[in-house]
Amino acid sequence: MPYLVAAVTVSTLLSVLTLTLALGLTRRIRVLSTQLATLGQSNDASVSFGRDRVLAPDTVVPEFAAVTTDGEPVSRDLLTGTTLVTFLAPGCAPCETLLPRFLEHAAEFPGGRQQVLAVLTMASPEDCAVYADRLSPVARVVIERGKGPLSDAFEADALPVLYLVGAGGVVRASGVDAAFLTRRPVGASADVR
Incomplete structure (x- = not known):
């Protein structure tokens, strides 16, 4: 009989502990979901999702040099007019969500493909190839490791x-x-969407 009482006591304590952890996790998930929803609804053009750094408007991009998947050189000096630049990674959930809207917008961007630059961060060669194939008709594509x-x-x-x-x-x-x-940035001409 003492073994049965001990087993029931231990089982009860484990059940209470499990329930407490489950409630704590549920509460934490609810808080994080609310924070994510709030960030996603922001209208600030320089929102930073907890990033340490994002280049702000009026900042000059430092010199860089790279080569597109088509073998075309790209550098800061070769960016002419207004250029739309995006950074994406295959497998990134927010990137997956953004991609269809980006493709649609890039297809209509003034200056066409020459004024759109998509930078893919290497996940796997196969994943990057799929993204590059989707982006190539509307953007010059650079893949970085x-x-x-x-x-x-x-x-x-x-x-x-x-x-x-x-x-x-x-x-x-x-x-x-x-x-x-x-959104149209402050001071942007009518041809920029």
Whole structure:
């Protein structure tokens, strides 16, 4: 009989502990979900999702040099007019959400494919190839392993991130969500969407 009482006591304590942990996790998930929803609804063009750094408007992008998947050189000096730049990674949930809107917007971007630059952070060669195939009709594509020269120059520490870059490599606007694609930065001309 004492073994039965001990077994029931231990079982009861384990059940209470499990229930307490489950309630704590549920509460934490609810708080994090609310915070994520709040961040996703922000209208600030330079929202930073907890990033250490994002290039702010009027910042000059440092010099960089890279090569597209088509073998075309890309550098700050070769960015002319207004260029839409995005940083994405295959397998990144926010990037997956952004991609269809980005493709639609890039297809209509003034200046066409020459004014759109998509930088993919290497996940696996197969995943990057799929993304590159989808992006190539509307953007010049650069694939970087880890933090490459473009990611470093644009301080793309977290993904996705989008930039509008004007002449001389000056950042006109920056953002982290699809709403960025429909906002017009302050002082932007009518041809920039």
